Structures are given as C-alpha cells and as structure tokens.
Amino acid sequence: MSEDLKGKVAVVAGSGQGIGRSIAIAMAQAGASVVTNNRRPGSTGFAIMNDELVTRLNDEDREALLEEAAESTGDAETTAKAIRDLGGAAVPFFGDVSDFETARRLIQTVMDGFGRIDILVNVVGTFAFSPIWEMSEETWDKVHGVKPKAHFNCIRHALPFMMEQRSGRIINCTSGAFKWGGMRQANYSAANAGVIGLTQAVAQEVATYGITCNAFAPGARTRAGFELDAYEKAMPRDKGPWSHESVKLPIADSPPPDDLAPFICYLATDDAAGINGCVFFVIGSAVMLYDEMEFVGNIVKPDGRWTVDELKERVHKDLIKDFRSSTMQMLDKMRGD
Numbered sequence: 539m540s541e542d543l544k545g546k547v548a549v550v551a552g553s554g555q556g557i558g559r560s561i562a563i564a565m566a567q568a569g570a571s572v573v574t575n576n577r578r579p580g581s582t583g584f585a586i587m588n589d590e591l592v593t594r595l596n597d598e599d600r601e602a603l604l605e606e607a608a609e610s611t612g613d614a615e616t617t618a619k620a621i622r623d624l625g626g627a628a629v630p631f632f633g634d635v636s637d638f639e640t641a642r643r644l645i646q647t648v649m650d651g652f653g654r655i656d657i658l659v660n661v662v663g664t665f666a667f668s669p670i671w672e673m674s675e676e677t678w679d680k681v682h683g684v685k686p687k688a689h690f691n692c693i694r695h696a697l698p699f700m701m702e703q704r705s706g707r708i709i710n711c712t713s714g715a716f717k718w719g720g721m722r723q724a725n726y727s728a729a730n731a732g733v734i735g736l737t738q739a740v741a742q743e744v745a746t747y748g749i750t751c752n753a754f755a756p757g758a759r760t761r762a763g764f765e766l767d768a769y770e771k772a773m774p775r776d777k778g779p780w781s782h783e784s785v786k787l788p789i790a791d792s793p794p795p796d797d798l799a800p801f802i803c804y805l806a807t808d809d810a811a812g813i814n815g816c817v818f819f820v821i822g823s824a825v826m827l828y829d830e831m832e833f834v835g836n837i838v839k840p841d842g843r844w845t846v847d848e849l850k851e852r853v854h855k856d857l858i859k860d861f862r863s864s865t866m867q868m869l870d871k872m873r874g875d
Contacts, residue, residue, distance in 0.1 A: 542807040544569030547652040549644065551575045551635050551692050552662035554613040556760035557711065557795040561659055562617050564799035565806065566626035570657065573648045574614040574621075577634045586665050586765040587772070594772040603768045610761040635662060636684045641691035649699060656703075657806045658696045660689040661711040663729075667769070670724045681725040686710075686732040693740060697749070706749040707806045710737050714755045714819060717828070718864045730755075734817055741815030750814040752805055755828075757821025758795040793822035801825050834861055 543565055553562040554576030566572045584592075584607065592600060614630035621628035631647050633640040648655045663685045666677045689710050700706030715723065716730035733753060741751040798820040804810055817828040835857045839848070862870065 540567075540803075541569040542809070543657070543803065546570045546656040546806070547573075547648060547654050548657035548659065548806065549573040549575065549631075549648050549655060549692075549696075550659045550661060551641075551644065551688065552660070552711075553617050555610055555617075556661075557756050557758055557798070558659070558661035559612060559617045559620075560795040560799040561661065561802045562628070563620055563624070564796070564803050565657065565659075566621040566628060567624060568803050570806075571627040571652055572618070572621055573629050573631055573644070573651065574617040575631045575633070575635065575644055576614045578632055579613050579615065580611075584765055586667075586769050591769065591772040595768060596771075599768060599771050603764065606764045607761065610764075634688075635692055636688040638691050638694075641688065642695045645692065645695040645699070648696075654703060655696055655699050656705065657707045657709070658692055658700075659709045659711070659802065659806075660692055662688045663711065663713075665723070665726060665766070667722045668725075669722050673725065678725045681729045682732070685729045686736050689733055689736060693736075693751075697740075697744060700749050701744065701747045704748045706744075706747075707810070708737075708740060708749065708751040709802055709805050710751070710753040712737070712753045712755050712817065714757075716755070737817065738815045745814055748811070750805075750811065752813060752816045752818070754798075754802060754805075754818045754820050756795070756798055757792050757819065758798055759792040760795055763792060797822045835859060 546569070548562070548565045548570040550558050550562040550565070550572060552558040553572075553574040558576075559574075562572050562574050587603070592603065595603065614632055618628035618630040629647065629651050631644050633644060635641040635644055645655065664681055666680045668674070668677050693708055696706070696708070700708075710733050712733040713726070713730040715727040716734050720727045737751050737753040744751070801818070801820050805813065819826040819828065837852050837857045
C-alpha cells in the first residue's frame with residue numbers, strides 16, 4: 539500500500555457512505571489521518587425517495603431498493619471505525635456543514651486533534667427534481683443550500699490554516715450535470731456549475747500559497763444512484779428525471795466508488811502540486827480531463843454594429859457551423875437526425 543499521504547491530515551466532508559467513505563478509507567490507507575463527517579449518527583434514510591414513491595414501485599423493484607438501502611448504511615463513525623480497524627487514525631465529526639458555524643467547528647476539530655490540515659475533500663450534495671417552470675424556491679434552495687454552499691463553508695474555514703502552512707489540497711466533488719444539464723434538475727446542474735466556478739476561483743486566488751484546488755465529477759454506483767433509478771421507475775414517464783432515452787445515464791451499470799478513490803488520493807499527493815484549477819471526470823479506472831470552456835467560433839464586423847439581417851446571413855454559416863451543443867445533439871436524436 540502506498541504511503542504517499544503519510545503524515546498528512548485529511549478531512550472528508552460527506553464521508554458517511556458512498557464516494558466520501560471510499561475516499562476517506564483510501565486516504566487513510568495511503569497514510570493520512572482522517573476526520574470523517576456526515577450530518578448525524580445513523581444517517582441511513584433516503585435522499586430522494588419517500589414512502590409514497592416507494593409504494594408506487596412493483597414488488598421486485600421495491601425489494602431491490604430496500605435491499606440496496608440496507609446495504610448502504612453508514613455514518614461518520616462507521617467510516618472512522620473502518621479506518622481504525624485497518625490500523626489508521628480517524629476521528630468522526632457529526633454536523634451539517636452547509637451551516638457556516640458547523641463547518642467552522644469541523645475544521646477546528648481537525649486543528650484541535652491534529653494541529654494541521656493538509657487535505658480537504660468536499661463531497662456533500664443532495665437532489666430535488668422538478669420541471670423548471672414548476673420548481674419552487676424551496677426546491678431550488680434545497681440543492682443550492684448544500685452545494686456549493688457547504689463547499690464554500692469548509693474552504694473558507696480551512697484556508698487560513700492552509701495559507702499559514704503555505705500548503706494544502708482542496709478537492710471538490712461536482713457532477714457532469716454542470717456540462718450536460720439535466721432533465722428536471724436545473725437546480726442541480728446550476729449548483730454543480732457553481733462548484734466549478736468556485737474551484738477555479740479558489741485555485742487562482744491561493745495558488746501562490748502552495749495550495750491547489752481541483753474538482754472531480756464521479757461516475758459511481760452509490761445510494762443516490764440506485765435511488766435515482768427507483769425514482770425514475772416510480773414517477774410517470776413525463777415526470778421522471780429522464781424524459782427521453784437519449785439523455786438517460788447508465789447509473790445502474792456504474793462501477794463502485796472504491797474504483798475512483800485512488801485518483802482522488804493522487805490529487806492530494808505532493809506529485810500533484812502542479813495540477814491546479816482542473817476538472818476531471820472519474821469513472822472506474824477511466825480518468826478524463828475536461829477542457830476549459832474556450833471560444834470555438836467567432837464572427838466580427840470591423841466597420842460598425844451588426845444588423846439582424848446580416849446576422850441571419852452569418853451566424854449559422856460562419857459562427858455555429860458544425861457545432862452542436864449537448865441540447866442540440868439531444869434534439870437531433872429525438873428527431874432521428
């Protein structure tokens with residue numbers, strides 16, 4: 539087992555289950571002392587489903603959902619215990635880090651227990667679905683109140699210590715939804731785009747202190763993933779998260795979260811000191827680097843302001859040309875083009 543993180547201290551916000559748990563354990567196995575976190579002891583309830591939706595499932599799907607839910611139990615203490623059972627050092631912290639003061643107490647717990655903070659991994663997040671034209675303020679705020687707010691809270695409180703150390707690694711969990719959008723989850727897509735903006739801004743702002751800030755979009759089978767599958771089956775066809783097969787994601791076939799943890803550990807190593815402000819997609823053993831949004835076409839009128847008639851002549855021919863956004867590609871598939 540690698541000891542690339544030996545002597546380092548990591549905090550993984552949102553590590554009671556799933557992706558965060560896998561990352562916390564992997565970092566401990568690489569030598570780090572870890573502070574684990576989730577909202578409250580025994581947090582095993584559904585993130586998306588509720589009793590009414592569960593009753594809509596057929597017997598087979600309901601049994602499968604409940605079986606997977608039972609196998610996906612865990613909290614900050616069970617993750618910390620798993621680390622201690624492997625011979626590592628781990629301390630659990632219970633609290634909702636979307637609250638500014640709670641996030642401060644999390645970081646202070648790290649400092650009180652270990653005297654430094656080298657690695658901050660932000661994994662917390664949540665879902666809430668609705669067509670944008672029906673979405674309530676509460677549904678919007680439910681998602682944005684967690685991501686990127688909790689990411690900001692933890693970063694804000696960790697940075698003064700990292701800046702004093704003149705070193706640190708911040709790794710934010712986002713979602714591919716920041717790029718491809720999401721049916722009935724404009725709130726989630728916008729929240730994850732916010733994580734990208736936060737990541738790149740932080741990376742630039744603290745780069746001269748020896749601190750890096752990167753983000754990853756995971757592809758993994760987690761509790762939220764199998765709940766999303768169940769949610770799709772429980773909802774009427776025109777009310778679920780995927781209104782057309784062309785935009786449905788193969789969540790059920792995603793690899794386990796343990797597979798992506800080594801790359802997140804790598805981003806926390808000294809070897810990754812030169813990687814900053816980057817966004818990766820990680821699924822299984824595949825790691826992909828997103829390009830930054832760049833200009834892919836342009837038109838310029840050198841002698842004054844455009845008219846609408848001139849733009850009718852030029853936009854499709856010289857600006858858009860063969861470019862197809864993800865939405866345009868989706869519509870092409872729906873039309874059978």
